[in-house]
Amino acid sequence: MHSLTEQNYIQQLSIDCVIFGYENQQLKVLISTLKFKGDFQVLPSGFIYQGEDVDEAARRILEDRTSIKDTYLEQFHVFGKADRSNRAFLDRLIELNPDLVILHQQQRQQYEWFTRRFVSIGYYALVDMAKVIPQKHEIDQSITWYDVRQLPILAMDHNEIVQKAIDTLRLTLDQRLSAFSLLPESFTMKDVQEVYEAIYDKPFARNNFQKKILDMNVLERLEKKFTGAANKAPYLYRYIK
Amino acid sequence: MHSLTEQNYIQQLSIDCVIFGYENQQLKVLISTLKFKGDFQVLPSGFIYQGEDVDEAARRILEDRTSIKDTYLEQFHVFGKADRSNRAFLDRLIELNPDLVILHQQQRQQYEWFTRRFVSIGYYALVDMAKVIPQKHEIDQSITWYDVRQLPILAMDHNEIVQKAIDTLRLTLDQRLSAFSLLPESFTMKDVQEVYEAIYDKPFARNNFQKKILDMNVLERLEKKFTGAANKAPYLYRYIK
DNA sequence: GCAAAAGTGTTCTCTATACACCCATGT
DNA sequence: ACATGGGTGTATAGAGAACACTTTTGC
Numbered sequence: 001m002h003s004l005t006e007q008n009y010i011q012q013l014s015i016d017c018v019i020f021g022y023e024n025q026q027l028k029v030l031i032s033t034l035k036f037k038g039d040f041q042v043l044p045s046g047f048i049y050q051g052e053d054v055d056e057a058a059r060r061i062l063e064d065r066t067s068i069k070d071t072y073l074e075q076f077h078v079f080g081k082a083d084r085s086n087r088a089f090l091d092r093l094i095e096l097n098p099d100l101v102i103l104h105q106q107q108r109q110q111y112e113w114f115t116r117r118f119v120s121i122g123y124y125a126l127v128d129m130a131k132v133i134p135q136k137h138e139i140d141q142s143i144t145w146y147d148v149r150q151l152p153i154l155a156m157d158h159n160e161i162v163q164k165a166i167d168t169l170r171l172t173l174d175q176r177l178s179a180f181s182l183l184p185e186s187f188t189m190k191d192v193q194e195v196y197e198a199i200y201d202k203p204f205a206r207n208n209f210q211k212k213i214l215d216m217n218v219l220e221r222l223e224k225k226f227t228g229a230a231n232k233a234p235y236l237y238r239y240i241k
Numbered sequence: 242m243h244s245l246t247e248q249n250y251i252q253q254l255s256i257d258c259v260i261f262g263y264e265n266q267q268l269k270v271l272i273s274t275l276k277f278k279g280d281f282q283v284l285p286s287g288f289i290y291q292g293e294d295v296d297e298a299a300r301r302i303l304e305d306r307t308s309i310k311d312t313y314l315e316q317f318h319v320f321g322k323a324d325r326s327n328r329a330f331l332d333r334l335i336e337l338n339p340d341l342v343i344l345h346q347q348q349r350q351q352y353e354w355f356t357r358r359f360v361s362i363g364y365y366a367l368v369d370m371a372k373v374i375p376q377k378h379e380i381d382q383s384i385t386w387y388d389v390r391q392l393p394i395l396a397m398d399h400n401e402i403v404q405k406a407i408d409t410l411r412l413t414l415d416q417r418l419s420a421f422s423l424l425p426e427s428f429t430m431k432d433v434q435e436v437y438e439a440i441y442d443k444p445f446a447r448n449n450f451q452k453k454i455l456d457m458n459v460l461e462r463l464e465k466k467f468t469g470a471a472n473k474a475p476y477l478y479r480y481i482k
Numbered sequence: 483g484c485a486a487a488a489g490t491g492t493t494c495t496c497t498a499t500a501c502a503c504c505c506a507t508g509t
Numbered sequence: 510a511c512a513t514g515g516g517t518g519t520a521t522a523g524a525g526a527a528c529a530c531t532t533t534t535g536c
Contacts, residue, residue, distance in 0.1 A: 011252045013360060053362060054321025078362050080295025087346055119254060119295060121319050207517075208499060232506035232512035448490075449526060472487040473533035
């Protein structure tokens with residue numbers, strides 16, 4: 001959810017971003033909790049300025065929340081049901097927050113635009129969580145990472161949007177070589193495997209996995225990583241090209 | 242292009258339909274020629290009513306032009322460049338058609354909405370050409386099928402939209418089993434192969450192709466088709482499930 | 483019988499998976 | 510030495526491409 005103030009936006013069109021991160025064998029999604037009573041949780045969203053490409057708008061929304069500029073970002077689906085409206089959501093929000101100034105009766109008509117039916121373009125991003133310090137927006141109480149397997153109930157159809165993003169991610173992960181966007185500059189083969197296991201929610205055979213990834217010819221082998229553990233030190237790799 | 246009259250539409254959002262058909266070893270696309278001077282050619286397009294799902298709107302636009310109800314139809318991409326506008330297109334149209342009543346200065350402001358920047362959702366459909374009698378709209382001079390390899394220059398970015406539709410079609414043809422939507426009720430294996438060859442613009446090995454298609458387990462073998470030719474009669478097949 | 487096109491079978495290759503073994507490391 | 514986890518090699522099975530052969534049809 002972006003600002004509730006109408007600006008020079010395209011009407012009734014929004015962008016919802018499913019921002020994926022990875023940590024501790026878990027695939028995570030960045031979720032914002034609004035600063036109203038009632039625990040409203042939503043995907044980072046925003047609108048499109050008149051003079052702005054839709055792709056640019058998505059990148060702006062991503063950058064606003066993560067400060068990440070260059071990373072994997074792609075549209076994956078349009079959500080266009082006629083009943084997609086913030087109306088029910090806002091009604092409930094007002095019910096639980098009767099003191100809310102900006103939504104008082106007299107000022108309410110200026111937010112009328114926001115309660116109309118919205119078509120939303122879904123984008124998903126893959127980011128290196130270590131590089132992200134999630135940025136709150138004016139209407140956020142907090143913005144935090146959630147394990148995709150333990151998502152809270154999100155407002156509107158945002159849970160469906162996340163699911164569709166995961167489906168798309170699974171279908172295109174190898175083609176787009178996008179998995180490495182979730183990892184830091186250098187990583188071990190085990191890290192890569194655990195990213196895959198988190199995304200597909202299933203185990204892979206260690207040796208065959210290594211072969212498959214190396215056969216992509218996009219990794220450069222660096223020095224070994226000595227962890228202090230009583231076993232052979234794994235190589236570090238770096239994504240190239 | 243739909244009517245130029247503003248109705249109860251979502252603003253600045255449109256749908257462009259790439260309607261594929263197949264005939265004589267050629268993959269075809271339905272193109273409308275507008276009834277103005279200057280040979281303006283465009284994809285069948287339209288807008289979304291306030292109370293209408295985006296998918297419903299796409300289906301309505303498809304049905305309007307083809308009378309086909311149940312066939313393969315799917316969104317494939319959003320075209321959202323900031324400079325996507327009908328403005329240049331309309332300016333040129335007015336320049337070439339100075340006598341155009343509906344665009345006279347005094348009435349022009351009511352079409353102002355149409356010259357703004359538009360975000361367009363691309364849908365592609367696969368239809369059995371034999372079942373389609375292309376339906377002209379009020380602003381169409383004609384609407385006809387064009388071989389995708391010999392498309393005219395279309396207005397705005399419509400050529401790019403067709404190309405992206407073809408790319409998507411090629412990527413998902415087998416997964417979605419959508420090829421059969423281009424064929425009539427019953428067909429020979431050679432027909433199927435020629436559809437594939439038209440779509441991918443390359444030849445396939447006859448025997449391996451047959452095996453591949455039959456292994457999908459979606460075809461029912463019917464009687465033989467005697468053509469009168471001096472060779473073995475091919476079986477007819479029907480798509481099931 | 484013969485040409486043309488359809489149907490079917492066989493081989494070869496490549497890839498994916500399963501199984502096995504060896505290597506480095508710290509206690 | 511040995512337990513632990515990492516790296517690599519080999520065998521097997523399945524999918525896909527290339528090649529070959531047989532069958533049906535009308536002249």
